[in-house]
Amino acid sequence: MPLILAIVMVVLIGAGVGGYFLLAEDDSADPAADRPANAMSRLWEAPSLVSEREGQDENNLRSMWFNNDDVVFGDGDGVRAYNRKTGKKQWTVKTPKGAGEVCAMSKEASDDGVGAVVFDAGGDDCSFLSVVDTDTGRTLWSKNLKGESTEDSPQMVVNSKVVAVAIGDTYAGFTITGGAKVWGLTSRGHDCTTTVGLSPQYRAVGSDCPDAKPKKQLALQDLEYSGIHSTVSGDGRAVGEILSDRPLTIRMSAEANVIDAEGTLSTYTKEGKPDKTFKLEGELKDLSLKPRDTIVDEDEQVLVSGYDTDGIAAVDLKTGKLLWRKRASAAVALDTDGLIAVTSAPAVGPAGQDPKLISLGVRDGKEKVLGTIYDPKHNLGMPGFMSLAWDGHTNTLFLQSESLSHDKTSVQAFKAPVG
Numbered sequence: 020m021p022l023i024l025a026i027v028m029v030v031l032i033g034a035g036v037g038g039y040f041l042l043a044e045d046d047s048a049d050p051a052a053d054r055p056a057n058a059m060s061r062l063w064e065a066p067s068l069v070s071e072r073e074g075q076d077e078n079n080l081r082s083m084w085f086n087n088d089d090v091v092f093g094d095g096d097g098v099r100a101y102n103r104k105t106g107k108k109q110w111t112v113k114t115p116k117g118a119g120e121v122c123a124m125s126k127e128a129s130d131d132g133v134g135a136v137v138f139d140a141g142g143d144d145c146s147f148l149s150v151v152d153t154d155t156g157r158t159l160w161s162k163n164l165k166g167e168s169t170e171d172s173p174q175m176v177v178n179s180k181v182v183a184v185a186i187g188d189t190y191a192g193f194t195i196t197g198g199a200k201v202w203g204l205t206s207r208g209h210d211c212t213t214t215v216g217l218s219p220q221y222r223a224v225g226s227d228c229p230d231a232k233p234k235k236q237l238a239l240q241d242l243e244y245s246g247i248h249s250t251v252s253g254d255g256r257a258v259g260e261i262l263s264d265r266p267l268t269i270r271m272s273a274e275a276n277v278i279d280a281e282g283t284l285s286t287y288t289k290e291g292k293p294d295k296t297f298k299l300e301g302e303l304k305d306l307s308l309k310p311r312d313t314i315v316d317e318d319e320q321v322l323v324s325g326y327d328t329d330g331i332a333a334v335d336l337k338t339g340k341l342l343w344r345k346r347a348s349a350a351v352a353l354d355t356d357g358l359i360a361v362t363s364a365p366a367v368g369p370a371g372q373d374p375k376l377i378s379l380g381v382r383d384g385k386e387k388v389l390g391t392i393y394d395p396k397h398n399l400g401m402p403g404f405m406s407l408a409w410d411g412h413t414n415t416l417f418l419q420s421e422s423l424s425h426d427k428t429s430v431q432a433f434k435a436p437v438g
Contacts, residue, residue: 033078058393059433060418063106067419067430068095072145081311083417084128085407086153090408090417091134093124098136100156103410103417106432112125112136116165118147125175126310127219128153133180133195135175140165145173146186150198154418164189178219178243185215192242207231214280216269218261218310221247227255227275227290235275239267239291249291253323256283262308263315266294266336268322270308273298284308284322286336297339306332314350314358321381322357323350329403331360333381343384348377349402352409352418357381359394359409361402361418367404371421376416376435389414390435398422406430 036240070093080179084091089100089109098121099111112121118138122145132154138147140163145281150162166188174185181192181201190204206213208228216223224238241247247267259270259280266286273282284303285296299306306311308326314323321342332344347363356378363374376389392399399420406419414435421428 039234055391057390057436059390059435062434064431065106067428069428070095081406082124082126084134093121097121112151112156115161123173125177129177131179133177135177137173144169146170150182174217176219177310180243180386183217183242190215214257216258216261218264220264223258223269224255225258247291260310262313265317302341304366316381351407354411392433
């Protein structure tokens with residue numbers, strides 16, 4: 020059977036492999052026998068240079084942001100924006116003078132279109148902070164926060180008022196516009212064990228201080244509004260990550276005097292009072308519970324997170340019970356259809372290798388297939404190793420991944436069938 024090639028437009032900027040290309044395919048013209056009826060049209064593809072930083076779990080280069088027209092992502096070539104419809108490159112964040120490669124991005128940009136990027140300040144120290152306008156890629160301000168300790172997993176969050184960071188020795192908030200320091204975190208005593216978690220709205224500080232009163236304390240502060248400003252005396256557990264702002268959900272240690280904050284999951288009321296706490300044991304011990312792969316449905320009071328080595332699972336935040344789990348899958352976003360996810364299809368024949376875009380009932384895990392992420396070469400990787408973002412307004416999935424054959428890494432845009 021003759022193969023009718025799709026129309027391919029190639030635009031090179033510069034020379035050699037460093038160039039940019041646009042791949043616009045009319046997948047509907049591909050008569051391949053294994054092409055499913057619900058195949059998602061691939062709108063475009065652009066190269067993406069692999070970075071060792073992508074293997075980190077928190078606030079890494081696997082984040083993707085949206086502005087009005089573009090998708091923004093980071094890799095070994097830096098942080099840059101591509102038009103969501105055409106794949107045309109719009110801008111690249113400028114590397115600050117004295118900085119090295121990009122280390123990390125904030126998980127999200129603010130609603131006002133501001134994001135945080137961290138560069139290497141030298142010696143594998145991820146501490147050079149840049150705050151950027153996501154519409155233009157313009158750097159609003161930069162600060163080298165290199166201190167006495169080396170940072171490899173920086174925390175940085177952005178809201179309408181501040182950029183808050185936990186980078187090396189710096190625990191502080193800076194104004195969006197000029198980078199003026201508006202608060203800094205100091206220890207309550209001389210011999211404290213202090214841990215910090217940040218989210219766009221909250222700061223959580225756990226401390227155990229033998230020479231302070233109270234000795235054990237959890238302090239919660241709203242970084243944006245006049246909301247929670249409370250302390251929970253007697254709770255000296257270490258803070259791991261803030262997983263959700265609504266409800267405020269924090270991963271913490273099981274007890275005081277433990278730095279490894281992976282033992283419990285706690286929720287708090289709108290007033291900052293303790294609500295539910297669940298030990299991460301039994302079926303819950305295999306939850307990954309990292310900010311990047313955790314989604315919380317406030318209305319349903321359900322948390323969805325990575326599970327085991329390659330799947331996802333849902334937990335009832337009212338009871339701490341595991342509701343469902345799904346193997347070879349990755350959660351993407353909440354939408355009107357439910358939880359949007361990508362899952363690997365059973366490997367039955369060549370077409371079985373193409374992942375599926377699905378929606379899942381948040382509470383019951385009921386699955387609906389929205390489309391097949393079709394690659395004629397069946398060369399897409401596993402969902403758990405992809406960077407994923409979903410534009411629900413245009414039903415477009417963006418994914419960044421290395422091919423199964425390991426011959427390329429790219430970012431691609433796929434349009435889901437309507438209806």
